[in-house]
Amino acid sequence: MPARVHALLVVRPDGRTPAAFHLRRTLAALTEQTRRLDALTIVVCGADANVYQVAATSQAESVITAPASTRYADAARMATARIRDADAVWLLAQDTAPEPEALARLAGSLELSPSVAFVAPKLVRWDDRTQIVSLGVSMTRYGRAVGLADGDFDQGQHDVVEDVLGADVRGMLVRAQVWRDLGLDRALLGADEGLDLGVRARLAGGRIALVPRALVAVSGDGVAGLPAPQNAARRRRIGFAVRTAQLHRRLVYANPIAVVFHWLAVLPLAVWRTVVHLVRKEPGLIVPEWGAAFIAWLRVGAVFRARRRIAAHRSVPWSRLAPLRVSQARLRERLDDEPDEGIGGYRRGELRFFAGGGAWLVLAAIVASAAVFTPLLAWSALGGGGLEPLRSAVVGLWADAAYGQRAVGLDTVGPADPFSAIIAILGTLSPWQPSRAIVVLWLAALPLAALGGWFAAVRVTERxxxxxxxxxxxxxxxxxxxxxxxxxxxxxxxxxxxxxxxxxxxxxxxxxxxxxxxxxxxxxxxxxxxxxxxxxxxxxxxxxxxxxxxxxxxxxxxxxxxxxxxxxxxxxxxxxxxxxxxxxxxxxxxxxxxxxxxxxxxxxxxxxxxxxxxxxxxxxxxxxxxxxxxxxxxxxxxxxxxxxxxxxxxxxxxxxxxxxxxxxxxxxxxxxxxxxxxxxxxxxxxxxxxxxxxxxxxxxxxxxxxxxxxxxxxxxxxxxxxxxxxxxxxxxxxxxxxxxxxxxxxxxxxxxGGVSTLPAYVAAEGRDDPDVGTMVLTPQNGGGVSARVVWGGSETLGGQATIVTTRTIPSAADVEAAEIAADLMTSTDDDVVGRLASHGIRFVLLAPAVAPESDAARTLKLTAATSLNQRADLDAVGDTTKGSLWRVTVDVADRAAEPTTARTTAGLIAAGQLAVVAIALLLAFPTAASRRVARRTPRVVGPHWQERR
Known part of the structure; x- marks a missing residue:
């Protein structure tokens, strides 16, 4: 048995955990050890009078004070100077309460195996000794730390494992010389410290052994090791520490030639892992991921110091560690070894869509829809009411959904309605004829509604x-x-x-x-x-x-x-x-x-x-x-x-x-x-x-x-x-x-419905040219004339803009359109057609008034038709079902180009909105893990009286 065992006990109260209570329990456990300690040094991180009083009245040979931000590795290094004649160092924290036989068994195992660098106990929960917190740690080929028994119920099934790659740092008994030579790497930020120490000890020619019969109870205060994941803040802290440690170890352990490539890949890898976190439904780990990536990327000096320390003590090749690593097959087996039953033994039953009559309901709704909307089976487009045709090309549908020039208005630049994106999605489902998608929507509306109602009811009843x-x-x-x-x-x-x-x-x-x-x-x-x-x-x-x-x-x-x-x-x-x-x-x-x-x-x-x-x-x-x-x-x-x-x-x-x-x-x-x-x-x-x-x-x-x-x-x-x-x-x-x-x-x-709300002549020219402009003049039954400008071959469902239809203060373009319309209907301005052409407008349509037509509207219509027919720069195309049409015969300028700032704004808006939608899609995408979790929760929301019965 080693001549002397010196315990290092670190205390760091954080204002939330009962540090003084935990410290008293740990100190009481130390006094009950069958193998007495030879020396105890306590490091108190932070000014807490209660904690310091408890430490000062203990049997510690010294009490060291340190700032509250001091990490475990730094605190333990501060206490190393107190270790003089000790042969072994016992690493403890305020929340590590060993069983009476723990030290005797650890020290005995260390004495029997001179090649062992350190031994580790079995860590169990503070309030439940039947659940294992940690018993050995290994890692994958890519450096991911894997607890070999974390969270398992202790039935002795892991007691046969002795030789491991590393262990949790809490309760670890380390040979004093190994501790002085290797110590803990402070750059790991509290995660994987025992694993890293085990890797470096093995490279130095030592072994790491487990002593499963030595029990140490831990509460997870986070002073040493990682805190218990009791809330979202702690889970983020764990994620940050674990990822920082993994990236640091990857750079430290990598082949010298590969270090630069690993360093260059840190930030791109953070982008990829951001997507992975979203798919895994762990968005809370995204910020810790980027924080860890930047720290690992900037902390080059810590990497080279750790690599020099390994090189100074390494006596065996890296290949000696390979048999102790965890294979991907074993990792998948461990991650998938999770019961479907949740708390209370709940297991979700079958949905019973077919057996419960849901399929018959949808089938009946399909028959009813065919009976109610029989004429639609032969229609290629829908019209009437608030319906209008869709763009003839998918590109036009998505152009209407983007920021920029609107398809209505003389010169309107602004954001599109989000509804335009919904229409673009619908039209894309029928790219060969987008307007038919609306017909299909109408035919499928009743069965889709029945299906939606049935699934909504799944959340409130199982009947x-x-x-x-x-x-x-x-x-x-x-x-x-x-x-x-x-x-x-x-x-x-x-x-x-x-x-x-x-x-x-x-x-x-x-x-x-x-x-x-x-x-x-x-x-x-x-x-x-x-x-x-x-x-x-x-x-x-x-x-x-x-x-x-x-x-x-x-x-x-x-x-x-x-x-x-x-x-x-x-x-x-x-x-x-x-x-x-x-x-x-x-x-x-x-x-x-x-x-x-x-x-x-x-x-x-x-x-x-x-x-x-x-x-x-x-x-x-x-x-x-x-x-x-x-x-x-x-x-x-x-x-x-x-x-x-x-x-x-x-x-x-x-x-x-x-x-x-x-x-x-x-x-x-x-x-x-x-x-x-x-x-x-x-x-x-x-x-x-x-x-x-x-x-x-x-x-x-x-x-x-x-x-x-x-x-x-x-x-x-x-x-x-x-x-x-x-x-x-x-x-x-x-x-x-x-x-x-x-x-x-x-x-x-x-x-x-038709293919266009404008005459066929205009629709033919505007089908492939969205910059064909038409001014539509509509006499009003109450007097006056409505003037609006339509671009392309038709007004479309997705091309409408609420920034135009809700505008209460006329813009300069609105005033210009109103003045042109007034001049067209009178003979006050001989060059009004030139002004019209300068804006890129090629046609003028005199549309009928809303039925029933009033005398005032009829008079205005005749007056406007007479004025338009008298203009030499307008060529009458003729009367159509959409109204009377004239074509501009002078040279028509191109439509005003979209401002450069508008294009930049459109790109920024599209990038931001697509990013948010992409994140939502990644979150919504189901995974095996999310389905496994869902099977352990009831479909019905809220307390169900049948479940409580």
């Missing part, structure tokens, strides 16, 4: 019958069918996306996969319905408050991420709105500004909104029963509403209350939107569509009704539950009947 009911109720929602028959593409997309947003966002606090997918879905929903932004902000704020108060901040970063893609997409518009003073325009419905039918902004209209009906014709029943009683129509929504109100009274009251809040926020949004106009169609104000708020409210009410039927009734009353679900489905089907038959009855506003 197949209730999931089917949810699919029916969601697909037959009045606001959805009205949007389909009126031709509101943005509203249709909102209704299709909302259930998937609910499906992902309701579990976003659980995993980064769900948070990434929900963030993209939220961005898409707000792109289609900016008026839902206040509602989304309220719901997200409530979720964050609940996470902070009730869950101690668990999942908070994931919830905050939900808003990041939406903010990134909306920021260019928001900045433009601040500059122009048109802040209210941010709420405008995207797409063409169209004054479609909806409820009035009065008590009666809001009463209909409360019943889920966004139009004053009672969802079409007023057209079916023009002279009959219709007072009963809003009552068809009563069963759904009553069940939703009952949800907070069930055993799953928390989920019911949350869904009731969603319903209330949706109705409040609809109430606030109705009658509010922030956009203009020619000279008429266009009110916001309240149906988007109703879709949100319908989602909350539908899911709340499922909670009431699922948890509000005992399992034995299945008949009552089935009857309630059937009543809700039948009532909603009756409410939807007029809208479902509107196309067959000829009351729908959608119609077969």
């Amino acid at each position: 197949s019958g209730l999931r089917i009911t949810a699919g029916i109720v969601w697909a037959l929602a009045p606001t959805f069918l009205i949007a389909l028959t009126q031709g509101r593409p943005a509203a249709v997309l909102v209704h299709l996306l909302l259930p998937w947003l609910f499906f992902a966002a309701s579990v976003a606090h659980r995993s980064w996969s769900a948070a990434g997918g929900a963030s993209l879905l939220l961005a898409a929903v707000l792109a289609c319905a900016p008026s839902l932004a206040p509602a989304a902000a309220v719901l997200l704020a409530v979720a964050i408050i609940v996470a902070v108060v009730a869950r101690a901040g668990l999942g908070l970063s994931r919830l905050i991420w939900l808003a990041v893609p939406s903010v990134a997409l909306a920021t260019p518009l928001a900045v433009h709105a601040v500059r122009t003073g048109d802040g209210w325009g941010l709420l405008a419905d995207p797409g063409p500004a169209w004054n479609g039918p909806q409820v009035a902004a009065d008590v009666g209209g809001r009463a209909l909104l409360a019943a889920g009906i966004p139009t004053s014709d009672l969802a079409g029943w007023a057209t079916i029963l023009p002279d009959g009683p219709t007072w009963w129509v809003p009552l068809l929504a009563a069963p759904l509403a009553l069940l939703a109100l009952m949800a907070p009274l069930t055993q799953r009251w928390a989920v019911g209350a949350a869904l009731l809040l969603v319903t209330a926020v949706g109705i409040a949004t609809a109430f606030a939107a109705v009658g509010v106009s922030v956009a203009f169609a020619q000279s008429l104000p266009v009110a916001l569509w309240p149906g988007n708020g109703l879709s949100l409210a319908w989602l909350g009410a539908t899911m709340g009704a499922l909670v009431a039927l699922d948890a509000g009734l005992a399992p034995r009353v299945e008949a009552i539950r089935a009857a309630g679900a059937f009543l809700v489905a039948v009532a909603v089907a009756a409410l939807a009947a007029p809208s479902a038959t509107a196309l067959a009855r000829g009351t729908a506003l959608i119609e077969v």
